[in-house]
Amino acid sequence: MPLYRADFVGNLAHDEPQEYLWTMNLGPQHPATHTTLRLVLKLEGERVVDAMPDIGYLHSGFEKLGEHLNYNQYVVVTDRMNYCSCVANNVAWHLAVEKLLGIDVPPRCQYLRVIVTELARIADHLVCNAAVGLDAGAFTFFMYAFNPREQIYRILEALCGARFTNSYTRVGGVMYDASPTAISLIREFVRTFPRALNDMEQLLNRNRIFIDRTKGIGVLTKEEAINRGVTGPIARASGVTRDLRKDEPYLAYRDFDFDICCATGGDCYARYLVRMAEMRESLKIVQQAVENLPTGPVNVDVGLRVTLPEKPQVFGTIEGLIQHFEILMWNRGFQTPWGEVYSAIEAPNGELGFYIVGDGTDRAYRARCRPPSFIHFALFPHLIRGHRLSDVVAVLGSLNIIAAELDR
Amino acid sequence: MSSTVRYLQEVFGLLEEYEFRGQRQVVVPREKLFELLKFLKETCGFDMLVDVTCVDYLTYPCPPRWGRFGLVYNLLATETGERLIVRTFCDVETAVVPSVVPLWEAANWLEREVWDMFGIRFEGHPDLRRILLPEEFTDHPLRKDYPLQGKGERHNLPVITRAEG
Numbered sequence: 001m002p003l004y005r006a007d008f009v010g011n012l013a014h015d016e017p018q019e020y021l022w023t024m025n026l027g028p029q030h031p032a033t034h035t036t037l038r039l040v041l042k043l044e045g046e047r048v049v050d051a052m053p054d055i056g057y058l059h060s061g062f063e064k065l066g067e068h069l070n071y072n073q074y075v076v077v078t079d080r081m082n083y084c085s086c087v088a089n090n091v092a093w094h095l096a097v098e099k100l101l102g103i104d105v106p107p108r109c110q111y112l113r114v115i116v117t118e119l120a121r122i123a124d125h126l127v128c129n130a131a132v133g134l135d136a137g138a139f140t141f142f143m144y145a146f147n148p149r150e151q152i153y154r155i156l157e158a159l160c161g162a163r164f165t166n167s168y169t170r171v172g173g174v175m176y177d178a179s180p181t182a183i184s185l186i187r188e189f190v191r192t193f194p195r196a197l198n199d200m201e202q203l204l205n206r207n208r209i210f211i212d213r214t215k216g217i218g219v220l221t222k223e224e225a226i227n228r229g230v231t232g233p234i235a236r237a238s239g240v241t242r243d244l245r246k247d248e249p250y251l252a253y254r255d256f257d258f259d260i261c262c263a264t265g266g267d268c269y270a271r272y273l274v275r276m277a278e279m280r281e282s283l284k285i286v287q288q289a290v291e292n293l294p295t296g297p298v299n300v301d302v303g304l305r306v307t308l309p310e311k312p313q314v315f316g317t318i319e320g321l322i323q324h325f326e327i328l329m330w331n332r333g334f335q336t337p338w339g340e341v342y343s344a345i346e347a348p349n350g351e352l353g354f355y356i357v358g359d360g361t362d363r364a365y366r367a368r369c370r371p372p373s374f375i376h377f378a379l380f381p382h383l384i385r386g387h388r389l390s391d392v393v394a395v396l397g398s399l400n401i402i403a404a405e406l407d408r
Numbered sequence: 409m410s411s412t413v414r415y416l417q418e419v420f421g422l423l424e425e426y427e428f429r430g431q432r433q434v435v436v437p438r439e440k441l442f443e444l445l446k447f448l449k450e451t452c453g454f455d456m457l458v459d460v461t462c463v464d465y466l467t468y469p470c471p472p473r474w475g476r477f478g479l480v481y482n483l484l485a486t487e488t489g490e491r492l493i494v495r496t497f498c499d500v501e502t503a504v505v506p507s508v509v510p511l512w513e514a515a516n517w518l519e520r521e522v523w524d525m526f527g528i529r530f531e532g533h534p535d536l537r538r539i540l541l542p543e544e545f546t547d548h549p550l551r552k553d554y555p556l557q558g559k560g561e562r563h564n565l566p567v568i569t570r571a572e573g
Contacts, residue, residue: 055539055540056538056540056542061549063525064554064556067556102429226455226486227455227456227514228513229456229459240486242486242489338469339428339429342491342493344458353459353482355480359469360469368461368463370458374517375517375518378513
């Protein structure tokens with residue numbers, strides 16, 4: 001589309017009615033999209049008439065890989081989906097595998113998984129809100145948010161050695177038990193984070209510029225949210241009172257006292273507020289979990305033949321050695337039933353589900369991931385229609401699109 | 409729940425219904441799919457379409473007898489929290505299924521992804537284009553006869569040098 005009409009003869013008079021639309025390309029490499037996605041916007045002046053998302057730039061065939069890697073290997077790939085909250089993906093994947101196998105993990109493992117999932121939720125919400133703030137011009141807020149995020153990564157590092165792509169879970173357990181260092185780091189985080197959260201809320205909750213940029217922008221009604229399959233904080237900001245942690249409690253979520261945060265505005269500001277409130281609730285869960293952490297094993301009994309036995313058992317007993325080989329040998333592995341399960345968790349972004357088809361081997365026959373970002377990005381043209389060009393980044397930020405999860 | 413399934417059985421003639429790990433799945437003939445989903449949405453309260461996906465049973469050890477591709481419609485009733493998985497089957501020659509976009513807007517991109525990955529056409533879809541793969545791509549990579557490392561598409565991509573770009 002040319003910038004001017006062919007018969008344009010000078011005189012940039014803006015009061016003339018515009019008879020043509022401008023096409024603007026945003027992305028795939030643009031600092032305001034934060035990830036690799038492309039939008040083609042049709043503009044009438046500064047008003048967005050239509051938006052056409054073009055995705056697939058980060059498509060790397062994760063679902064195809066899932067059919068070729070075994071259930072423990074694939075956890076590494078799930079890390080790369082929503083890389084702002086890797087552990088939540090790990091937990092989602094292995095919960096689905098355990099549902100297929102029909103095993104329950106021991107209480108200590110459930111609590112540890114709850115702790116890491118909630119920490120991941122806090123980290124994800126911090127990044128998302130920080131990015132919304134950054135795009136709306138609140139740079140200080142961004143810095144305030146990234147400081148506690150660093151603390152969370154330090155905790156995860158103490159738990160499993162990796163900061164970013166954790167691969168913390170295993171079929172029937174977790175990689176390592178929590179060390180006293182990790183526990184004390186979590187306690188310290190629980191103590192210090194409320195203050196950081198208060199600071200952040202004071203910076204932005206009543207900030208006139210931020211409210212002007214986000215209030216009434218990208219409104220999603222409750223009916224539309226349900227019809228378009230929206231879940232997670234975005235749905236809750238539109239008044240859908242649904243949270244899988246309460247509605248279909250998995251792991252140990254029944255044991256904890258926490259609230260579901262909802263709003264009725266359905267706009268970018270409501271989504272921001274819901275995420276801020278959810279961080280407080282997540283912190284409550286982390287605190288309760290770490291103070292009531294049960295003792296006992298973190299992995300299921302080795303008799304179930306899904307986890308590796310402890311090293312002293314391997315070296316000291318014949319049964320342990322046999323178990324070790326049974327798991328590791330390429331033609332043994334563990335056996336799955338011929339069945340299909342769908343299992344979902346409340347990931348920071350929404351319902352993250354895995355549909356696994358088992359075919360008897362230790363590899364999934366089909367490993368479908370139901371990515372919340374994919375469903376949410378489909379909303380984007382609907383939300384942005386009629387808004388200004390500068391609102392594009394506000395809406396995009398509040399949807400929290402992670403392109404790696406979007407394209408898989 | 410079971411009364412709903414019994415009703416579905418009578419009205420739509422389900423091919424099969426079973427439960428595995430507490431999840432109910434019903435298999436419906438392809439011709440009845442749209443009617444059944446419409447009934448579930450409008451009468452039974454399944455107002456959210458969580459996921460649409462597909463499984464290619466080409467190399468499955470015990471393939472279902474209804475066809476090679478098994479479509480999965482994952483439904484949820486947001487009021488009651490009930491879930492139901494509706495399956496329908498088709499083959500390569502008959503890979504056309506009615507689109508459910510008129511019922512749920514959520515199906516739009518999900519069906520495009522199934523078309524992209526499995527090559528199943530959705531009749532009545534407003535905009536059935538590839539979504540993740542480039543337009544020029546000719547194959548459907550999540551089919552089981554498609555190799556993991558591809559069929560050499562990457563080698564044939566046009567190379568843009570710095571001088572041209």
